[in-house]
C-alpha cells in the first residue's frame with residue numbers, strides 16, 4: 625500500500641514536477657480494482673476543431689502489471705497516442721498494444737508524451753465542461769471517468785496561474 629515512491633521508471637516522463645505532499649484533496653479520482661485514475665483533463669478546443677487531447681494519471685496499486693487497452697466516448701473517437709520528438713521531427717504514433725502500467729507504478733498522460741487523442745469531435749470542448757469517457761484495462765473492470773476541460777493551451781490541470789504568455793497553440 626505504501627508504494628507512493630515507486631514510479632515505475634518511466635522513460636518518457638516529461639513532467640519533472642514533484643507533487644509530493646501536494647493538495648491531493650483536490651484531486652479527482654476514479655477507481656477500478658487496483659487502478660486509480662487521477663485528474664483527467666483536456667484543453668478547450670476552438671470552434672470547428674475536430675481534434676483534441678486528454679490527459680490523466682494512472683496508478684496501479686496492484687502487485688501485477690496492468691495495461692490500458694482502450695478508450696471510448698460519445699463526444700469523440702479516442703485513441704491512445706505517444707508524442708515523440710526525434711531528430712527535430714514530432715510524431716505521435718498510436719499505441720496499438722495499449723499502455724503498460726507497472727505493478728505499484730504510476731504512468732502519466734501529459735502534454736508532450738502519452739495522451740488520449742480525440743478525433744471526430746462532435747462539439748468543441750469548452751472550458752469548465754466535463755466530458756465522459758470509459759477506459760478499458762486488461763484486468764481491471766472498465767472505468768468511467770470525466771475529463772475536466774481546461775483553458776486552451778493549458779499544460780496542466782490546475783487553474784491558470786496568471787501567466788500571460790498566451791500558451792502554446794497546437
Ligand SMILES: [Cu+2]
Pocket residue numbers: 705706716739740741
Ligand atoms: Cu495524438
